[in-house]
Amino acid sequence: MLHRFRLTPFALALSLLTGPLQAAEPAPAKAELPLDELRTFAEVLDRIKSAYIEPIDDKTLLENAIKGMLSNLDPHSAYLEPQAFAELQESTSGEFGGLGIEVGMEDGFLKVISPIDDTPASKAGIQPGDLILKIDNQPTKGWSMMEAVEKLRGKPGSKVLLTLVREGGQPFDLPLQRAVIKVRSVKSQLLDDGYGLIRISQFQINTGDEVAKALSKLKRDNGKQPLKGLVLDLRNNPGGVLQAAVEVTDHFLSKGLIVYTEGRLANSELRFSADPEDASEGVPLVVLINGGSASASEIVAGALQDHRRAVLMGTDSFGKGSVQTILPLNNERALKLTTALYFTPKGRSIQAQGIVPDIEVARARVTREQDNEGIKEADLAGHLGNGNGQPDKPRRQDTRSPRPQDDDYQLSQALNLLKGLNITRQ
Template identity: 60%
Template sequence: MKVTWAKKSFWMFFGAILGAMAVVGTSVWAEGKSGDAGAEATKEVAVPLEELRAFVEVFDRISTDYVEPIEDKKLLEGAIDGMLSSLDPHSAYLPPKNYKRMEEHTTGQFGGLGMEVGMEDGFVKVVSPIDDTPAQKAGVKAGDLIIKLDEHPVKGKSLAEAVKIMRGKPGSKITLTIVRDGVDKPIVMVLTRAIIKVKSVKEQLLKDGMGYVRISQFQLRTGEDLIKSIKALEKENKKPLNGLVLDLRNNPGGVLRAAVQVSDAFLNDGLIVYTKGRVKNSEMRFEAEEGDVLNGKPIVVLINEGSASASEIVSGALQDQRRALIAGRTSFGKGSVQTLIPLNNGGAIKVTTARYFTPSGRSIQAEGIVPDIKIDQVKIEKLKAADFTRIKEKDLSGHLDNEDDKKQAEKVVQKADKALEELLANDYELHEALSLLKGMYFTQQMRGHE
């Protein structure tokens, strides 16, 4: 067979690489992001020479026989991407630009539509829309399958390619065609891209001294922000809270360290989470330290099918340690650890290196966290006026006026927090969680007086 100099050079270069791998092995550095494995490990790897020869042969054929010239870099990056995407839905190759965007994502500001996505059956699957983003405002829901981006079919594209299309200049529009369970026809939505600034923690004081904290995503500062939110609620309440609703619905996860910090905030001791993998540095254990920010006051954690990863770590830890009541619907079931390994080209690979286990030894993977109290998803609609209306005393002819009517009405308007009333009226799950929390608080109070 005739071999050109370019091909000879490639073969010589590839042979040198194989030799280096056989002698030195591979050095893996796990960056402290979502995986947070954090240590360096060196392991000798047996190189599959026959399979690599087949790879080089395919590379050679494509380089010479493909209908159009194609850059070697594009071929090799495609091979890396295919290698990783064939493992599981969460392992992936991140070219330099994508790696930079992922770093922006963990710090809380990036451009796009505002949703956590993965791949399923060749389509983009929405894990969860992020609060106050174009996706969430347009009505995108966890579990939606995106089958078209503008006029581009998603089938056949990698996740990185699909995400690249969804990203774009703020203010520009994109049309999503979505397939949703229970809906016969595809749903078409037009979204306007925006700079996504994610505030991961929000708080609101509920009735009877109960607090509400919503965590939309686990970022580097989420643990600190949680403590600040609780302190702010206590200041508004002018005394310690009587209980807390921790809302993790549609929270796709994020940084492992933040999940540990959030769990630790409500525990005085005990195991939070541990991981198991093939290599030593993928095995971790996280224990709680003294200091329950609520001093034992009751907690209800709200989860649903869009609660994943770090959300499941928090839910599992508080459930196993009997520190909180978990309410809602079974979570997503992402119980795997991804480690970011930077590459010399400025990109990185994201590789699944371990599985999460709750304190009792339950694996979250593909199972999720089953709530203690199930709250079904319901659609709340204001009842329309019927053809007849019940008659009240004030409708009777000649009824006596109540002199205090106006005064009472004014007092009610002054005291009522319209935003809170609207929130509870439109959010059935939160309303139920608050009812559960009140019951837990009164039960705790009764036991304290026994």
């Protein structure tokens, strides 16, 4: 049975790269205090207060000490002050002010994990893997994640200048204008007769329900006939709420483990399994992933791959397989603390490994050559008939409206694979 938990207000506080919300356990028996280290800490605090060039209050010093403790643990643990905590809550509600970039840290540099669909970042052509060297001419080297997010977000309509470098090339400046980021997590459409596409840009609280609605809509659009194949597009999806990832995966499975977590706390060990209902009706499935597919996206892709329910296509995923717990503190502050790791049904750890696709298809630009076939026999005046009573087939004029797969090489390859699978099944 699918392991479900009621979404509390804390669940809204999960960031786009976090895992399941977990309540803090009662504190274990207190260990002996490290008195020597505490004396050193008190001495440093006193020396700074008395000798630093400018007066600095105890509150600032202690908050900086807390930030230092967390920033040196891992890239995803952080101390959230009131504004950062509020922005974290906004992230999973699907609306906030900024550029629409999911970022991470790599060797002290700010790195783009993925741009979010239909945002200033994606429209400007920012790509996964881009390094943000400067924000408004201020070098980002050594910044914390919270400092970076604070600089990237801002009042809609305000402008910001990013200095980027891509794949070892030369740095370049990119001016952007902030906007209200309203993230629509699920989009769907028919790519071809009987073949559908579901695109998930991030995992929000309602994403599982939205995917169920998308599956029903695609069937209606296909004349209420079962689909011949489906592409689930998780490219540049930075993750989100774990429960949503579990629900989405469950729509494509009728049994078996989806994901489990392991950590030091007893209640950080969770197991999620599929229920018997298969909303997808067993439709042949291709899942697209790339280096911008992280966290919850990797949970979905890994589970469907382990159960051999889908063919994974694209490039290696990001490799973010750790679980962050939001622990509210007093004064509207919180800790975002890494407490566990995700594992796929077969026990694979996603952390720092990622998901390797079954078929590697790199990103490429699609260019179409002019049709050199020219005039066909059926175009010639006085041509003979078929002889079998079949109608003539003159040169076809392509009057179709543009389709997503026309300019998306990876998507077109996924569609071709589904068509091939459908032929072999007949």
